[in-house]
Amino acid sequence: MWFILAVAMLIVGYLVYGKFVEKVFGIKPERATPAKLKNDGVDFVAMPKWKLWLIQLLNIAGVGPVFGPILGALYGPVALLWVVFGTIFAGAVHDYFSGMLSVRYGGANVPDIVGYNLGKGAKYVMRVFATILLLLVGVVFATAPAGLLAKLTAGYFDNNLTMTFWIVIIFAYYFLATIVPIDKIIGRIYPIFGALLIIMAIGVTIGLFVYKSGDFYSWCDFDVNPHPKGLPIWPLVFITIACGALSGFHSTQSPLMARCLENEKEGRMVFYGGMVAEGFIGLVWVTVGMTFYPTAQELMNAGGPASVVFESCRDLLGPIGGILAILGVVILPITSGDTAFRACRLTIAEAIHTEQTKATSRLLIAVPVFIIGIILSQVDFNVIWRYFGWSNQSLAAIALWAAAAYLYRRNKLHWIASIPATFITSIAAAYILYEPNMGFGMDLTVSNGVGIVFGLACLVALLVFGKRPVADEPAGV
Template sequence: MMWFLMCVGLLIGGYFIYGKFVEKVFGINTQRQTPAFTKTDGVDFVPMSKGKVYLIQLLNIAGVGPIFGPILGALYGPAAMLWIVFGCIFAGAVHDYFSGMLSVRNNGQSVPNLAGKYLGKGAKHFMNVFAIILLLLVGVVFISAPAGLLGKLTGWDVSIFVGIIFTYYLIATIVPVDKIIGRLYPFFGALLLFMSIGLTIAIVVSSEHTLLPGFEAKDFLTNLNPNDMPLWPALFITIACGAVSGFHATQSPLMARCVENESNGRFVFFGAMIGEGVIALIWCAIALSFFGGVQGLSDGMGGNPANVVYEASTGLLGAVGGFMAILGVIILPITSGDTAFRSARLILSEFFKMPQTALPKRLLLAIPLFVMGAILTQVDFGVIWRYFGVANQTTAVMMLWTASAYLLRHNKLHWICTIPAMFMTTVVISFLLSSETLGAGLPITISTIAGLISTAIISALIIIKTKGKGDEGIIEEA
């Protein structure tokens, strides 16, 4: 109990202390009009209140990532909780803040254009392709997971729910942002809060289960994986949402187009990531607690984290409460999947310079995306999830380096972005070199050394190329 409360306290403290520091380094301008007003179009650029934008941002970025990822990461023991706390504060929330605020400063531009502005045209072209691939993978993952849970709840064929969710995604992708997302997501946010708070209280007061049973301080620095899986670098790929996630860089510009004032940025972008970190922490703790430890978790999971969600929710909250909690887990990916396709549409519209105020033009870009998504649903979920994890963290690396380059160009304290960028670069390269299924299958020592050397070279090149050179191209500062 004490360890859990301490972790939650650190996350909340991170928002008020480190979040304020990051905001100061960025340097907000409360007098500068945001794109919500300068580019209002009634479709994607729509002013919304701070509270509403926060709830939408939280639901957009959450998905099943801060649930399935931490459940899988819990197999390594409480060390997963440390990564959630420190990764969220010093990497994820910083990543989300800059992906949102740089978009605000650049007329609501998406991450490929931001990368192109601060890292060069090569980075822009890479991110245009990579972001679309990531968003398609996210859309497919966030169809398969809720459809599977709905099938488990009702006994209906999963393909029925896949079709229903696909239809909803198409509608939500092309209608104005305030018609469905702006109206329904605040309600869904309340359901999300019920799920998180309800499960936490239930396991605390439970007579059958103990929160983090038998774990000591040393266990937070120990790999307890019952299958002898190496912690480095797999843990940092497995737990993305809840710690640091590149998918968020594709979502923050959606709300950057709706933020009414730059002073709202810390609450909306940094704060939503801290909120997701708390959700991830709750599910990691529940996974470690409900089954009595890592071995019980491994047996209860049976290779599918959805089993943990179902068993823990119904076991702790009963039939009705469990149904509500599971419904929250179902809604999370759906509310991220639709905005994944929406983000992909907007990235393509920027690439083709195609305004999106007319419905036929929105359909022209949306329909091909859904056709490709439908094809990908036929691929095994486990394969899609692995590729999603790597693509997700690679996107995070690109966004962190983009933010670092921005700070370097303005002679600001770039290390708040450079250090997490260096860490995640090493993680991704080491993982790709060591992975037998997705990479070269090299020994972990060789992979790590190569990752460190590659990161040092990349860091030196970016720092030398961009430091103090100011902005080129898009006019940013008011």
């Protein structure tokens, strides 16, 4: 069965390719990590690797590995292939280097990592890009869970009032989690949430095998729905399914755990392994989309990903199990939204050179950030999601190019990063050229052609200019 084969490939990918990526990077177990060198009791706090793995999984797994794969299921088995191969060869590589380069650079955020490898100009662009993306992520990951919670509490209050109530509650929690030391809330309760998340995914999987064993991918083949609702596979499926395969948002989250890593040898489990676990969640929800609904048309008419989650969990696991599974899906975005705002605070703090050990310093940045976030939460969710999807994959491309440059200057096998960087650069360029609502609305063939040329041009630029030293890069990295 495809699902079992796909899960097996993820496991083998972690054990074999993950080990290979670790070897190419060249870990130094004897080297002191930022958690030990910069321990400040707020953001740099050493924690055990099992706890970091669970926290990393929650940090990176927002609604992306649930909502994205459900939408991507309309494209048929191509969605499964992208989740598996995207996770192993792109997403997990991206997350590993985002985390381990942060470790090597003293816990630096992604704009500084990019700056050390691609130059000051790229650093400033990345700083603006990352800040905007983190704000969008925080907003998306507040409105999406608020919508699911509103469904669970529907009938008790006015629908609009219920939605507003949950948004206020979620933003209040986000604010608290953003300013307190990382080990006070995130370090204590997130491992529990992480375990619940995994149990939820396994529970849905068991429900599929028990109740839908004869319907797995019943309407799918490789020729089905190449253009569902007129939307083509290339480039849209790679934008639609981001967090379940490759996501630039993860590069903003990995440094949070890089500041808490006790030893470099733990990086493969925490960063590469965290992405593989998210890939498994993505596989579960692609499978739900292609199995739970008898036809592709029924999936398109289901009322959106939130409704699919609500209906499928309730039917597969019963009333109580369904509620628990839905709460597990609610936890996903909430535990990514708060760390998105936290990473936003730290990114801004680095840009303006403001220490974050004092609560007042953290508040001076957090308050205006949350005011902007609350204003953005009033914008239509679908509009925010489209901008998030493109900016997310563009950020992934930049982070992968930084990793490729790091390896290239050291005469290491840069292709493990430069090939996925070329691919997702082509996708992001083609998408913004083609997208009729937020992009340039160009012809699909022209957009894809220009995107491929642009991706290859970036690869040529790396090969020609990539070995030039970057003046600001710390020595001994």
